[in-house]
Amino acid sequence: MQSNPDEMTSQGDPGVVRPKNELDKQRPLDGSFLRLNESTFSTLSSMSVLGVLSACGSDVADELAMPLPAPSTAINRLDLLTSNAPNGSSPGSLPAHISLRVDVSSVAATSASTAPVSTTDANALFNWAEQQYPSLFPGVKANLTTSSYVYRYYPETKNYLGVGVSGSTVGNVYVLGPLSGGVLALVGTLQGFACQVSGGACTLTSANDAARFLSQATLGYTRADLNNLSQTTISQWLDAQFAQPTSISYFSWLINNGYDSSGFENSTAGMDNVVWKKLISSPDVLRQKMVQVFSEIWVVSVLGINASWRQFSVANYLDVLEANVFGNFRTLIEQITMTPAMSYYLTYQGNVKTNPTTGSEPDENYARELMQLFTIGLLNLNNDGSLQLVNGAPVQTYSQNDVSGLARVFTGWSVDTHGLTAPYGPIYQQRPLVQVSSKYETGAKTFLGVTIPAGTTAAQSLKIALDTVFNHPNTAPFVCRQLIQKLVTSNPSAGYINRVANVFINNGNSVRGDLKAVIKAILMDPEARDLSLAQQSNSFGKVREPIVRFLCWARAFNANSATDAWAIGDVSSAGSALGQSPMRSPTVFNFYRPGYVPPNSALSSAGLVAPELQLSDETTVAAYVNYMQKAIAGSGVGDLKADYSLLQAIASNSNALLAELNTLLACGEIDAQTLTNFKVALDTISVTTSAGVMNRIYAALTLVLACPQFIVQK
């Protein structure tokens, strides 16, 4: 290897071999070295990075302070740091399926923070990256600095990892090398990575950071909730939420409130009440969020339960969700499968085996939707959610034969009425299903490449079937992508999906399906926590669905039903209410599809989805504002009343009033100009009377709840 004398090290001896993994914190950076580099800069800067690298010998390259490109030339690759997919690439090679989901053209290279970078923070990031991505950043390396960066270089992989330290790019995290295709890539910020780097031992001190976190993790939060979050770390908050006991069960509340009296046997009476009570007031906020999220993926709707005591059926279903959303996904799917509610909704209640005489075959409904909607989806996926293509075409996960074969597993299951005399009270809706052996298909069952031998018991058949869909490689990305869409952003990057899916596959302790770990991974991921991404992207985030907008208001102000009646009712009306109502989805496909794209839109041109916008049409956008305008004033929502005492104390100052609403509802997203416009209008409402004070508060709430900065959660 020829060494160019211009590229000699400061030691002046090109032959000195330095061990590549030597931790050298005392590496001298004397003036001669710096001068040498500055004089070579003009030569080197005109070469491509590859040209420079190939010109250096391997034992010289790690001595050379590379002329890293200026930060302003960085391109954005927020999903670039991707763990190797377990079913894909080999260590050290570039993951085969990186795709860009974030609209990078709009993410500026300037950082959100101007605080100087501490070496401790930069080292924490570097050390974490070396542990997390050893195939990209192997071993522990020394810090190197230029005027623009503090960075480390990994000669084994020829990758750089650095943090901007000056000017407008301070705190930005960059990579450069084969990892990034040879271009300087912005992959995030120290602020965005802090949560994951610290393993959750980070505190969100900025109100907007805290508000964003609570918007993602809950159905709404008060000023006190924000203050409490700023006194604790993320992992402490999450662990406390995981440990929080459940509040009164849905089923018990219905009994306690007399909904088991015979007049209610064939109505939905009580269901809306108990569901609203829980969604609005149950203190286990993360659990309530996850129940609401799962109820829109594993859909059961009271509209499709043709049985007595359907409100109890739904109540039990929700109790089962509450008991399992912090458990294991495998347990969750089995417990859900054994609920009367699901068996009624997807019609395998009393499902009968093949009858060769009549030709009747088992009902296929649950077999199909279990695969299509609840576990593996329709098309084969890579772990990052991208489609697997064969000869350029996607591949279907299952055929009609698989559906018919799997349907045979869901035979014989029936509601458990033993010990009861007809007409049954609601208790049977709470019992897991039991087998009626005369209806159970004892023959062999073949689906998804698995054959359950003839003679296998119903319980064992069920176990094999659920194990099969649980372990299918599609399940992790299919489920995780939807969870990310519901908590954080409608268009997650492939890297985000891959990172979370990997946690689903293995929580770090060789357990698959650990939902606590998945929830943590979603909320602690840099893509969720990075404030500059959220503020500067024109597509990050998600539209809040109408139910969630209502709940954000209700929880922000501790809305309460003093009589415990929670008589808000069915708000499905598109013309006069929210256009959707909990547990009243029109079909098993939920109120909106995960892949919905508004036609003729900038979103469709950009290849982005906006699932919740499927609910927004010319009717519902107006009806929503009309409904909220009344609800905030306690009209049309039973005896639900918000506590506006904190707002009343500041209402005489429109700026303060709007600032509080901005934080509590819109995470600080409402821009200064809009706030000024609102303030000018609110100032025309006199606050000399208590009625005037309330009018100003109501007007302010309506403005904020209607504005697009609140409608879209970022």
Added chain:
Amino acid sequence: MNRYIQMMDNNQSRRSFLKTTAALSLARSAAPLAMSLASMGEASALTAPAGDYKALVCVFLYGGNDYANTLIPYDQSSYNAYQSFRSNLAISKVFLDPTVLNPITPLPGGQQYALAPELAALMPRFNSGALSVLLNIGTLVEPITKAKYASGNANLPPKLFSHNDQQSYWQSSSPEGASTGWGGRMGDLFQAGNAGGSAFTCIGLNGNAVYLSGQTTFQYQLTTAGAVPFNAVNSSLFGSSSASAALKAVLNTPRTHLLENEYLNVTQRSMNAYSSVNQAFSKSTLSTSFPLANSLGDQLQAVAKLISVRASLGVKRQVFFVSLGGFDNHTLLAKVHPGLMQTLGDAMSAFYQATVDLGVANQVTTFTASDFGRTLLSNSDGSDHGWGSMHFMLGGAVKGQSFIGTPPVLANNGPDDVGQGRLLPQLSVDQLAATLGNWFGVSAQDQLSVLPNLKNFTLKDLGNLSAT
């Protein structure tokens, strides 16, 4: 060095897939479409003559309507087959006596059908020549035979038997994720001709459906009671007209965030359309009675009202979309399906009467559609997802009292089904759509871009709609 590879993500690749396989002809034909639009101003073939008005009404039955209990074989040998395969779901023959259909041209071999008993309201419509029945129609890419299907090499619509994808395929010739439907694509061609009211070209009464989305046309959503205003924009906001103005302003100020701005687009369309729609709607003098407690009837009544005020809306060509849910009868079919048939028949019959009363019977054509048909065989108390089905066309221009297509053999894995009596369609949705389009005034060339699969079918018009 590893090369940076950018692969399409889930949705992008799916969209690319759709673009290349299903809608590429749309892109290729963009030029003729653009030329058509550009030539609007010069009295092209697509500009409707003064006084000319036509409307298409799609009645979508969500969930997959059970064909075998909608149109029931009545001649004895066919009925025997029906009864034996249907077992406990079969309707007793005696109940079918009142609804036996006598077409102008009898079916070959003495075959006969009866409507479901609860569709009795459609009998006079059939007998007066306003109703035509389509036999064994479904989603297809190209004509299919049983042998081709069994070979595994057939070119099939993707994701057969999946609700959401087949709903989308019926409406747009693409699976879920499609951005335009053939109703909207037809609307695109006539939007410019609806000079005063191009925003009202495609109107839905029951939530977003891809059917009505065009490349330039937006579907406009109404309730059965008319358009919904922003109360706080139309009057003061808690006593403050300034706050009301601030609300209006924030809902009309564009945003750079794509999600925010798309939300605002809908908001603006809502505000802009409200007063013209409701002024027109309130002037309707429609007096035809519609069935009570019938949600399809309510929607069709609203459609009839809108048609009655078409002059004030300034429209000459409109596409409407109404729908009814609850057809996914895996269970309790015998209990639930009759009620659905009652709702469907009563609502459609009343709507036809409304068009007669308004003097536009020949100018409004209604058709039914659904995700798919279902199995013939019972699953002990219901039927499962199928494919081909029976559908209706209704209107003064329909050459009714007729059957279109060949009666399928009802069997289990017979010549016309792919197992359990799931019919293998012999008519395609595209052929129905093209028939409607020809009547509507879509040129033969534009048909090919509106319906990407139409080129695969020799018969491009079912022949049961009069041109004028």
